[in-house]
Amino acid sequence: MVSVSNVEGVSRKKVAVLGAGSWGTTFAKILADGGSDVALWARRAELAREITQSKRNSDYLPGINLPRGLWASANLHDVLDDAEQVYLSVPAQSLRENLRIVKDLIPDSAIIVSLMKGVEKGTRARMSEVILQELGIDSERVAVVSGPNLALEIAKEQPTAAVVSSDTRETATSVAMTATNPYFRSFVNTDVIGTEFAGVLKNLIAVAIGIVDGVGYGENTKAAIITRGLAEMTDFAVAYGGRAETLAGLAGLGDLIATCESSLSRNNTAGRLLGQGYSFSEVIKQMNQTAEGLSSVAPVLELALAKGVEMPIVSQVAEVLAGTLAPRDIAPHLTTDDVPQGE
Numbered sequence: 001m002v003s004v005s006n007v008e009g010v011s012r013k014k015v016a017v018l019g020a021g022s023w024g025t026t027f028a029k030i031l032a033d034g035g036s037d038v039a040l041w042a043r044r045a046e047l048a049r050e051i052t053q054s055k056r057n058s059d060y061l062p063g064i065n066l067p068r069g070l071w072a073s074a075n076l077h078d079v080l081d082d083a084e085q086v087y088l089s090v091p092a093q094s095l096r097e098n099l100r101i102v103k104d105l106i107p108d109s110a111i112i113v114s115l116m117k118g119v120e121k122g123t124r125a126r127m128s129e130v131i132l133q134e135l136g137i138d139s140e141r142v143a144v145v146s147g148p149n150l151a152l153e154i155a156k157e158q159p160t161a162a163v164v165s166s167d168t169r170e171t172a173t174s175v176a177m178t179a180t181n182p183y184f185r186s187f188v189n190t191d192v193i194g195t196e197f198a199g200v201l202k203n204l205i206a207v208a209i210g211i212v213d214g215v216g217y218g219e220n221t222k223a224a225i226i227t228r229g230l231a232e233m234t235d236f237a238v239a240y241g242g243r244a245e246t247l248a249g250l251a252g253l254g255d256l257i258a259t260c261e262s263s264l265s266r267n268n269t270a271g272r273l274l275g276q277g278y279s280f281s282e283v284i285k286q287m288n289q290t291a292e293g294l295s296s297v298a299p300v301l302e303l304a305l306a307k308g309v310e311m312p313i314v315s316q317v318a319e320v321l322a323g324t325l326a327p328r329d330i331a332p333h334l335t336t337d338d339v340p341q342g343e
Contacts, residue, residue: 210271
């Protein structure tokens with residue numbers, strides 16, 4: 001994994017970000033603070049006006065001042081016009097539908113960057129696979145971003161890092177240079193599969209951590225699930241062609257720690273509500289943003305079954321979601337009948 005830095009004196013890139021939720025807006029801020037001219041698409045015109053005129057997004061990032069190099073519109077044509085890079089931050093399960101809407105508006109040479117961490121229901125496709133299928137472009141024009149990236153902390157300019165991955169190092173480096181500024185550093189690799197699955201799987205472990213936290217279990221239980229969760233994530237990603245070292249880096253372990261330990265994590269919050277006794281439908285009603293982990297449980301288990309990968313943590317999360325396992329009974333690190341080998 002390689003670090004990159006911005007180069008002084010280069011012309012400002014025009015980039016577009018689709019999705020004005022907390023992560024989309026935060027990443028738009030990252031890009032603008034890195035020196036790009038950033039157009040942000042907001043579904044609601046009133047939110048676009050607030051971002052452009054007041055430099056605020058009070059719905060998703062209260063108290064955060066947005067940079068001058070960032071503006072928003074509800075008009076997709078205006079946002080995408082002449083964009084050199086297009087960053088996608090929409091709910092994973094609606095990505096395909098959104099791509100069909102914007103396909104003809106995306107400039108022919110633009111790099112497409114996924115900021116999403118999910119697996120599509122039904123197709124079991126990763127987000128980069130959905131992009132390739134719907135846009136019909138070469139994989140060298142697609143990149144993915146993952147890492148310990150809690151939106152509000154980054155919006156407050158607390159220093160962190162992320163991984164940009166693409167099939168070609170040139171594409172990853174181009175995106176990483178654009179997405180680097182004094183408080184946000186991007187590293188690059190070419191392990192798209194490992195990077196994407198790391199971002200998906202850590203959400204599922206975070207739901208489990210939230211559940212045991214909501215039940216009232218302590219640090220020992222959480223440490224056991226985090227540690228065994230990393231092993232579960234690694235086994236799964238490697239089975240699908242990812243690299244184990246990717247799971248041990250920012251996209252895997254780094255993101256896992258941040259997501260499991262922070263109340264800012266939507267997946268952790270969803271799990272905590274489940275642990276406190278709320279039903280799945282009640283949790284969905286209480287969440288004002290998408291917790292991608294909840295939607296990814298079923299397709300991930302289907303993928304695991306296809307490769308013969310055992311995922312006791314994700315399996316027990318699925319049982320809690322289905323109401324067939326009481327949250328207090330969740331103990332995935334105790335479920336194996338085999339004598340444990342190593343850690």
